Amino acid sequence: MTRKVADCRKYPSEMNCSLTITGEEDEVVRAASEHAASVHGHEDGPELREQVRGMLEDERVSV
Numbered sequence: 704m705t706r707k708v709a710d711c712r713k714y715p716s717e718m719n720c721s722l723t724i725t726g727e728e729d730e731v732v733r734a735a736s737e738h739a740a741s742v743h744g745h746e747d748g749p750e751l752r753e754q755v756r757g758m759l760e761d762e763r764v765s766v
């Protein structure tokens with residue numbers, strides 16, 4: 704199965720955040736939302752989680 708990646712470097716931020724979160728979609732959405740709330744000051748909730756879900760990419764597996 705394909706894991707999902709949320710790469711914080713791809714999102715505009717005043718911090719130089721290099722965090723990358725990889726895992727199953729639900730795990731990544733939860734972890735990235737909590738990260739966005741605690742580190743970037745976003746308000747956690749259904750809207751943030753939808754936004755996070757929309758920015759996930761498939762993990763590129765290097766062979």
Ligand SMILES: [Zn+2]
Pocket residue numbers: 711720721722738742743
């Ligand atoms: Zn971040």
